[in-house]
Amino acid sequence: xxxxxxxxxxxxxxxxxxxxxxxxxxxxxxxxxxxxxxxxxxxxxxxxxxxxxxxxxxxxxxxxxxxxxxxxxxxxxxxxxxxxxxxxxxxxxxxxxxxxxxxxxxxxxxxxxxxxxxxxxxxxxxxxxxxxxxxxxxxxxxxxxxxxxxxxxxxxxxxxxxxxxxxxxxxxxxxxxxxxxxxxxxxxxxxxxxxxxxxxxxxxxxxxxxxxxxxxxxxxxxxxxxxxxxxxxxxxxxxxxxxxxxxxxxxxxxxxxxxxxxxxxxxxxxxxxxxxxxxxxxxxxxxxxxxxxxxxxxxxxxxxxxxxxxxxxxxxxxxxxxxxxxxxxxxxxxxxxxxxxxxxxxxxxxxxxxxxxxxxxxxxxxxxxxxxxxxxxxxxxxxxxxxxx
Amino acid sequence: xxxxxxxxxxxxxxxxxxxxxxxxxxxxxxxxxxxxxxxxxxxxxxxxxxxxxxxxxxxxxxxxxxxxxxxxxxxxxxxxxxxxxxxxxxxxxxxxxxxxxxxxxxxxxxxxxxxxxxxxxxxxxxxxxxxxxxxxxxxxxxxxxxxxxxxxxxxxxxxxxxxxxxxxxxxxxxxxxxxxxxxxxxxxxxxxxxxxxxxxxxxxxxxxxxxxxxxxxxxx
Numbered sequence: 001x002x003x004x005x006x007x008x009x010x011x012x013x014x015x016x017x018x019x020x021x022x023x024x025x026x027x028x029x030x031x032x033x034x035x036x037x038x039x040x041x042x043x044x045x046x047x048x049x050x051x052x053x054x055x056x057x058x059x060x061x062x063x064x065x066x067x068x069x070x071x072x073x074x075x076x077x078x079x080x081x082x083x084x085x086x087x088x089x090x091x092x093x094x095x096x097x098x099x100x101x102x103x104x105x106x107x108x109x110x111x112x113x114x115x116x117x118x119x120x121x122x123x124x125x126x127x128x129x130x131x132x133x134x135x136x137x138x139x140x141x142x143x144x145x146x147x148x149x150x151x152x153x154x155x156x157x158x159x160x161x162x163x164x165x166x167x168x169x170x171x172x173x174x175x176x177x178x179x180x181x182x183x184x185x186x187x188x189x190x191x192x193x194x195x196x197x198x199x200x201x202x203x204x205x206x207x208x209x210x211x212x213x214x215x216x217x218x219x220x221x222x223x224x225x226x227x228x229x230x231x232x233x234x235x236x237x238x239x240x241x242x243x244x245x246x247x248x249x250x251x252x253x254x255x256x257x258x259x260x261x262x263x264x265x266x267x268x269x270x271x272x273x274x275x276x277x278x279x280x281x282x283x284x285x286x287x288x289x290x291x292x293x294x295x296x297x298x299x300x301x302x303x304x305x306x307x308x309x310x311x312x313x314x315x316x317x318x319x320x321x322x323x324x325x326x327x328x329x330x331x332x333x334x335x336x337x338x339x340x341x342x343x344x345x346x347x348x349x350x351x352x353x354x355x356x357x358x359x360x361x362x363x364x365x366x367x368x369x370x371x372x373x374x375x376x377x378x379x380x381x382x383x384x385x386x387x388x389x
Numbered sequence: 390x391x392x393x394x395x396x397x398x399x400x401x402x403x404x405x406x407x408x409x410x411x412x413x414x415x416x417x418x419x420x421x422x423x424x425x426x427x428x429x430x431x432x433x434x435x436x437x438x439x440x441x442x443x444x445x446x447x448x449x450x451x452x453x454x455x456x457x458x459x460x461x462x463x464x465x466x467x468x469x470x471x472x473x474x475x476x477x478x479x480x481x482x483x484x485x486x487x488x489x490x491x492x493x494x495x496x497x498x499x500x501x502x503x504x505x506x507x508x509x510x511x512x513x514x515x516x517x518x519x520x521x522x523x524x525x526x527x528x529x530x531x532x533x534x535x536x537x538x539x540x541x542x543x544x545x546x547x548x549x550x551x552x553x554x555x556x557x558x559x560x561x562x563x564x565x566x567x568x569x570x571x572x573x574x575x576x577x578x579x580x581x582x583x584x585x586x587x588x589x590x591x592x593x594x595x596x597x598x599x600x601x602x603x604x605x606x607x608x609x
Contacts, residue, residue, distance in 0.1 A: 001498050001509065006491065013490040298486045301447055302544065303475030303503040305468070383447040386482060 003308060007315045010292070017288050022324040024280030025362050029328020030335055032270040032361075033354055037336035039263040041348035056229045059093075059218040061085050062242045084109075084214035089240050093220065096235035098228065104133045104221040109202060111209035111216075114173035120158060122172065123197040124205025124215075133221055141166035141185035147201050153185040157195040172198070174208035220245075274365065281320060281369035285313065289373040296377050297385030310374045317370030318363045325362025329355050393420035394458060394551060394582050395444060401452030402439050413439045415605040416453060423551075426578040428593035429586045431602035437586045438556055440602065444584065445478045445554045446470045458551070475504045479545030479581075481574075483557035485537040487529040487544075493536075494525040497543045504548060515543035519573060535566035542573060546581075553577060555585040559592060571595045 011018055061083055085107075093105055109124035127144045144151055154164055164170065168183040181200065189195050206212050220236065222229055233245040289296065296309060304312075336348045400417040403410045413436045421427050431437050442448040443455060446462055454461050462473060479500075487496045498512040516522050519539035529537050538558060545553055555574060559567030571592050574583050578597070585596060593599050601608040 001495055001502055003502060006488075006495075006499070006502065009490040009495075010488075294486070295488055298488065299499070299503070300471075301445070301474060301480050301486075302500045303471060303548070305471045305503070308503055381448070383442040386447070386486065 003311060004315055007312050007319070010295075011316055011319060014288065014291075017284055017291075018320065021281045021284040021320045022327070024277035024284070025321055025324025025365060026328040026331060028270070028274040028277035028365070029325050029358050029362050030332035031273045032267075033329050033332025033351075033358055034335040034339060035263065035266040035270050036354060037333055037348045037351050038340045038343070038345065039259060039266065040351060041336065041340045042259050042263075042343065042345040045344075045346040056222045057220040057233050057236065057245050057247055059085065059220060059236055059240065059243050059245045060216075062244045084211065084216060085218065085240065085243055087213045087215050089243075090215070090218060092239045093218070093236055096232065096239050098222075098232045098235060101222045101232065102220065104129050104219070106130050106133045106219045106221075107202060107215040108217050108219065109205045109209065109211055109215050111174075111205065111211065113198075113208060115162065115170060115198075118162070120172075121197050122152075122205055122208065123194065123199050124202040124209075125199060126202050130199075133219060137190060138188040139185040140188065141183070143185060144199065144201055145184075148203055149201060150179060150181050150204060151184045151200070152181045153187055153199040154183055155187055155195040155197045155199070156189040158198060159183075159186045172208060175210035177208060177210070179204070179208055274361075277324075278365045278369050281317065281366060282372055285317060285320075285370055285373040286376060288316075289313070289376050293380055293385055296380050297382040300380065300382040301386060306378055309377050313370045313374045313377060314367050317366035317368075319366070320369075321363035321366025322359060324366075325359040326355075328362065329358050332358075394423040394425075395419070395421040395584075396456040396459075397440075397444075397453065398456075399453035400440070400443065400450050400455060402436070402443060402448070403451050412451075413605050414443075414450070417605075417607060419600060419607060421582060421584060423582055424578050425598060426575055426583045426596040427585070428596040428599045429584065429602060430588060430590070430593050430599055431608075432588070435602040436605040437602055441554050441556055441584065441586055444552065445480060446473050475500060476548055477551050479548065479550040479553045481538070481541050481545050481553065481555040481558045483560035485529070485534075485541045485561070487537055487540055489529050492526050492528055493521060493532065493540045493543075496529070496540055497547050500544060500548050511547050511549075512543075515547040516540070518546060519543045533566075534562050535569065538562060538566075538570055539573065542570070546577070549580070551581055553581050553583045555583065557586055557588075559587070559589065567592060568595075 063083065087107065090105065090107055093099075094102065096102075106129040107126055108130075111122055112119050113122050114120075125144070127147050131143055139153060141153075144153060152170070159165065164183055166183055166186060170181050170183065172179055172181060187194060187199070200208075202215070206214065220232075222232060229247040233247045236245040237243060300309065333348070333350045340346065340348045397417050397419040400414055400419075401412060402414040403412040405411075417440060429437050429440060439448070443450050446465075450463055454463050456462070457477060465473065488499065491499065494512055494516065497515050498509045501509055501511060513522070513525075516525060519542050521536060521539050521543065524532060524536060524540075529540070532540065538561075542558075553574070558574065559570050562570060567589075572595075574585060575595060577583055583596075585593075587593050
């Protein structure tokens, strides 16, 4: 027999008391796990949303806008300045301070060409970079594969009216040049501007539009969720001449701030719950010590040291913490599965990395809650206790 | 100074009750020899249990001294007190005071656990000595009063103490069972000194010597 088996036998003899103390820990641990798991799912949802949203930073040529005002009536504005970025300037982006955070740098060229009697917009793309950026696109057929090939993908809004499908051949009339293309894929509607575009390799579009070495814009995706995109925008503007770089993450960041604020509030409530549960465990254990006052007196009379009395109570507290923490992790995770859909977040997943953390914290709560009962136990005078019974 | 195992000299104990100090023992001088079976008798409130608590170091005197084998135990540290209770004395109480969640065997082995002794064969030997080898796995609630007291005696014997202190060990038992317990205690004096508190003259006569206490003093 060991000291811990004495504790185990005693604890399981008083199951009702054990259940109350364990319940206190379960409530606190569940609340914490549910908050962390649910808000982790919320954050994931937002990141996923922001990924689908596209680039973090859009780089465009810098243009000056001159407002046209007649009297008190605005007649719009006119832009001045070059409408293109030189392709040869693009490598400069990789020299910025936060270059390690650069994921995708996707240059694009836009222009209008003729297709039969119609005018259509073509979008030239860096095939590899664009595919990384638009990995969520659903393409019927195939993605563009050859950076210099005469193949195109069509947006869904343009394919149907023109009666085009995968395998169709089209002739596009550019600036003094006609080129034959094969349709290799139709992009399912994304709800974005690309639904109305003909998408082709960048170099081919430059030839067709007679814009050799030029691009209209560059979409940049930063690799991390919390990148300082505003800072990176400024760095890009510093690295490339005559461009303006706009961070597209303000909305995401403000949503993230709101989620973090809510998470902090929920966590504060969880911590209060934790404190309350500590008091619950402490009062239950204190009641248990008062109930066991005679047994503790006997144990001290037959040779239990102060250290052994304290160890037994701490062990009891740790046991309550372990059981409560483990069950609390399970119930908290289940709770998050119920809460997350109600709040419109993605389905959460069990965060196993929380288990040792929550169990450790629950054990700590159990031990902290045992301090006052242990002090009470040490003050028990065996002579007095045994005299009064 | 006597060569006795227990030598009390001018032993005093007072308790604070409200603003007043109430003296329960008024200077006890007493010697108990090695291997003696001594009964301490007296009316309620005469200080019998207080005297036993002082010998067992469950409490400290407010004056005088107690020498055990020549060593003064009244000035020892809290840690030494624990060690003294573990190895030098064994207690038997009127209400048995067994731990209800533990079996007979586990109750007897408990002092060994506290002392850090790994082998528990002494617990089996002690239970055999009180003829309860067949009730090892029974919890106190499954044992008769006499059996519970024998388990308590086995627990007191398990560390082979020099002194066994028994406070009204038959108080909760019928006459016949009580006499069996006294016979058992009597049989232990070859190995240890037995000090028994009782107010039963008939049982006290079964011991080697009777010390009478009256109002906190030894009555000659």
